[in-house]
Amino acid sequence: MGKYHHGDVRNVLLQQAENILTDEGPAGLSLRRLARLTGVSEAAPYRHFDGKDGILAAVAIAAFERFAEQLESAAESPPNHEERIMALGAAYVQFAVENPQHFRLIFGRERPPLDQYPELRDAADNAFDVLQRAVTSVDRKAEMTLAEAASAYNRALAAWSRAHGIAMLVIDGMIVPPADQDLSSFVLGLLAEDLTMPVNSTKAP
Amino acid sequence: MGKYHHGDVRNVLLQQAENILTDEGPAGLSLRRLARLTGVSEAAPYRHFDGKDGILAAVAIAAFERFAEQLESAAESPPNHEERIMALGAAYVQFAVENPQHFRLIFGRERPPLDQYPELRDAADNAFDVLQRAVTSVDRKAEMTLAEAASAYNRALAAWSRAHGIAMLVIDGMIVPPADQDLSSFVLGLLAEDLTMPVNSTKAP
DNA sequence: TTCTTATGTTAACTTCGTTAACATTAAAGC
DNA sequence: GCTTTAATGTTAACGAAGTTAACATAAGAA
CATH class of the missing domain: 1.10.10.60 (Homeodomain-like)
Structure with a gap:
């Protein structure tokens, strides 16, 4: 039976x-x-x-792949470097908001250890490569000096951590995006905010 | 016996x-x-x-209090608004790096629900009030228009999310701060990075 | 057909959070 | 001082979880 x-x-x-x-x-x-x-x-x-971690790893791998796809497709259309960074940040946060549990899984402590699941490590590396390539790729014609390369790297880190912070705080409910504005423009505003300018400056000319 | x-x-x-x-x-x-x-x-x-959550709540409350203290003391010395923001961001990340588990506890999903532990909610609110007050408090003499207040709020959110993102990515090992530089100046650099400027611009005059 | 491997199953072991029932100490009321 | 009561400990049990061992059946190779 x-x-x-x-x-x-x-x-x-x-x-x-x-x-x-x-x-x-x-x-x-x-x-x-x-x-x-x-x-x-x-x-x-x-x-x-391979037990519970094995299942979580499999789910996390799939999540990383979708994440990378969405980032990649967001990085395609924008014409220049700056807009690409912004579009990436918006896509990053959008993924987190639309898939909070998956986002938490791939970044949180419940994610199985990368060194025990090579495919998981690959999936993670790939997602971050997409990010970094898109953020650091300035126009091909411009040859970069070493200092410029370092600056581009720093910019990549800055963009990444900003998007990550917004994503985390939003899905944790600590930041509530305004209802009268769409998420993407709210995110773009936060990404572009320049902390080194006086507080009462206006960006429009 | x-x-x-x-x-x-x-x-x-x-x-x-x-x-x-x-x-x-x-x-x-x-x-x-x-x-x-x-x-x-x-x-x-x-x-x-009150069970496991009760213990976690008690630990989290203590963590929030230390966190708030360190933020508050970091916000004291800087002479002007801009430097205060930077100092706060650095202190924020420093706390996370020095107390990664506590930081995760107060921001992660293992934190007991705030609405079940009023003291925990108070501790959390207090910490974020410290942050927001310090970031939005421009010089007292300047009366702010509504638009300026909104701008200050946005700036607070931007500063907070940046620091949070850096903190998270660093304690998760996804960003490795350079060994030849101290953490604080690395963080300050990331906080001040302006994504709206061309990639090869230099900040020094 | 037979041997082997992949895939299921049941049953057990350990740990965990939690609660109930009972025991002891400390404090309060007389 | 004695007694009652609340606070604080204890043991024993329940159900759920992750995991493994021992066994059963299906599918494919020899």
Whole structure:
């Protein structure tokens, strides 16, 4: 009477894990519950994944890939370097807001250790390479001096950390984006704010 | 033969919880283990705290208080508005780097819900008030128009999110501060970076 | 067909958070 | 001083979790 051979249990488990993560976060994702929801025995997931971390790693890899795709596509259209940085920042925050649990997973402590999951490390490296390439790639014709390269790198770090900070604080509810403005323009405003200018300066000429 | 009356168990538990949190993070902090380390029965902590969240809340409150203190003291010395913002950002990141687990606790999902622990909410509000006051307080003599106030608020958000992003990425190991430079000047550089300027511009006159 | 491997299952072990029931100490009321 | 009561400890149990071992069945290679 054993049904056995459920089809491809692995993919069903993964999809179910995605669902749970999306509406409850990694905290609500228990292996036993996952198995129950999938209609499979409690030990079955161990045949397809390296324990809980294995499942989280698989989900995180998929998340990193979507993240990288969205960043890459955001970096395509803008005509110049500056607008590319801004578009990237906006896309970064948008991903976080639309997929808060995934964003937390790929950046938080519940993410399985990168050195134990090479594919996860690759996925992470790739996402950050996309970021860094897009931010540091000035117009090809301009040969950069060493100092300029260093400056470009710093700019990449600055852009990244700003977007990351906004993303974190927004999904944690500490910053509430104004309702009368769309998210992207709010983010663009924060990214462009120049702290070295006097407080009452206006940007318009 | 019951020993009983262990002294003030509450404080010992709290201190022990601090220790565990500091070197292992909230993941390693189990109530039973905490009780064992303290040399007390496994149910004893429940007489002093409202379960695990209660202990985490108590630790988080203390962390918020230290955090607020350090921010406040950093905001005291700088002579003008702009330098105050920078000093605050540096202090913010410094706290995160020196107390990564505490920083994660007060901002992460393992933090007990604010609406269940009023004292925790107060501690959090206080810390952010310190931040916001310091960032939005321009020179007292200048009366601000509404637009200027809005601009100051935006500037506060920008400064906060930048510092937060740097802090997060650094303690997560995604950004590695250069070894040949002290942390504070590295942070100051990132905070002041102006993304709206051409990439090869120099800041010095 | 037979041997091997992949995939399931059940049952157990340990740890955890939490609560109930009971024991002891300390403090308050008389 | 004695008694009552609240605070503080204890042990024992419950359910849920991650994980593993031992066993069962299916599918494919030999």
